Amino acid sequence: DIQLTQSPSFLSASVGDRxxxxxxxxxxxxxxxxxxxxxxxxxxxLLIYGASTLQNGVPSRFSGSGSGTEFTLTIxxxxxxxxxxxxxxxxxxxxxxxxxxxxxx
Amino acid sequence: QVHLQESGPxxxxxxxxxxxICTVSGGPVTSPVHYWxxxxxxxxxxxxxxxxxxxxxxTYYNPSLESRATVSMDTSKTQxxxxxxxxxxxDTATYYCARETVTMVGTRYFxxxxxxxxxxxxxxxxx
Numbered sequence: 001d002i003q004l005t006q007s008p009s010f011l012s013a014s015v016g017d018r019x020x021x022x023x024x025x026x027x028x029x030x031x032x033x034x035x036x037x038x039x040x041x042x043x044x045x046l047l048i049y050g051a052s053t054l055q056n057g058v059p060s061r062f063s064g065s066g067s068g069t070e071f072t073l074t075i076x077x078x079x080x081x082x083x084x085x086x087x088x089x090x091x092x093x094x095x096x097x098x099x100x101x102x103x104x105x
Numbered sequence: 106q107v108h109l110q111e112s113g114p115x116x117x118x119x120x121x122x123x124x125x126i127c128t129v130s131g132g133p134v135t136s137p138v139h140y141w142x143x144x145x146x147x148x149x150x151x152x153x154x155x156x157x158x159x160x161x162x163x164t165y166y167n168p169s170l171e172s173r174a175t176v177s178m179d180t181s182k183t184q185x186x187x188x189x190x191x192x193x194x195x196d197t198a199t200y201y202c203a204r205e206t207v208t209m210v211g212t213r214y215f216x217x218x219x220x221x222x223x224x225x226x227x228x229x230x231x232x
Contacts, residue, residue, distance in 0.1 A: 001168060032216055034216075034218035034219070036152075036218075036219075038152075042224075043201050043203075043222035043223065043224055043225055044144075044152065044201070044219075044222060045222075046218045046219060046220045048218075049216060049217050049218035050215070050216065050217075055218065055220060087151065087152055089152075089154070089218075091205070091216040091218055092214065092216055094142075094154040094157075094165075094167065095154065095167075096144075096151060096152040096153065096154060097151075098151050099151045099152070
C-alpha cells in the first residue's frame with residue numbers, strides 16, 4: 001500500500017509569512033495528489049487537485065507542485081484564515097497524509 | 106448547488122453494525138463522473154478514507170476496512186450509505202460523506218478530488 005508522509009507535522013508561522021508543506025509518497029503516484037484544508041469542527045475543504053490545479057474559489061496565494069513521490073503545498077502570504085490543518089491525499093487509491101497543523105506563532 | 110447531509114445513530118454498541126446514510130440534494134447521484142465516498146476522523150486524529158460507491162454499482166475500499174465496510178447507493182432516494190460491521194471503540198469518529206469527480210478521456214482518468222462534503226456526523230461506539 002502507498003503511504004503518504006507529510007512534513008512538518010506542526011508549523012508555527014506569522015501572518016504574511018510564506019510557508020511550504022511537503023508530502024512524500026512511498027512510491028510514484030504521478031500527479032494523483034490533492035490537498036485539503038480543515039478547520040476545527042468543519043469538514044475538509046479541497047484546495048488543489050492534480051498536484052497543482054487550484055480548485056475554483058481557492059485564493060491564488062495557495063499553490064501546489066510536484067510529481068512522482070514529492071509534492072509541496074505553498075501559501076505565499078499567510079492570512080489569518082489560513083491557520084488550519086492541511087492534508088494531502090492520493091486521489092486514486094485514497095490514503096491521506098497524517099496532516100500538518102499550521103498555527104500562529 | 107449540491108448538498109450532502111449525513112444521518113444515523115450517534116451511539117452504537119460494540120460488536121454491532123454502524124450504519125450511516127448520506128442524503129444528496131441539488132443534483133443527481135447517477136452522473137457517471139461522480140463517486141460517492143465516506144471518510145472518517147477519530148477525535149483529535151487525522152482523516153481516514155473508508156470507501157466509495159459509483160452509480161454503476163462499483164465500489165472500492167480502504168484495505169484496512171474492506172472486510173467490515175459496505176458502501177451502497179439507493180438512486181431512487183438519492184442516498185448512499187455506509188455499514189461498518191463488528192464496531193469497536195476504534196470506530197468512534199466523525200464520519201463525513203463526500204463527492205469526487207472523475208472523468209475519463211480515452212484510457213486516461215482525470216481526478217478532480219473530493220470537492221463537496223457533508224458537515225459530518227459523530228458516532229460513538231460504547232456500551
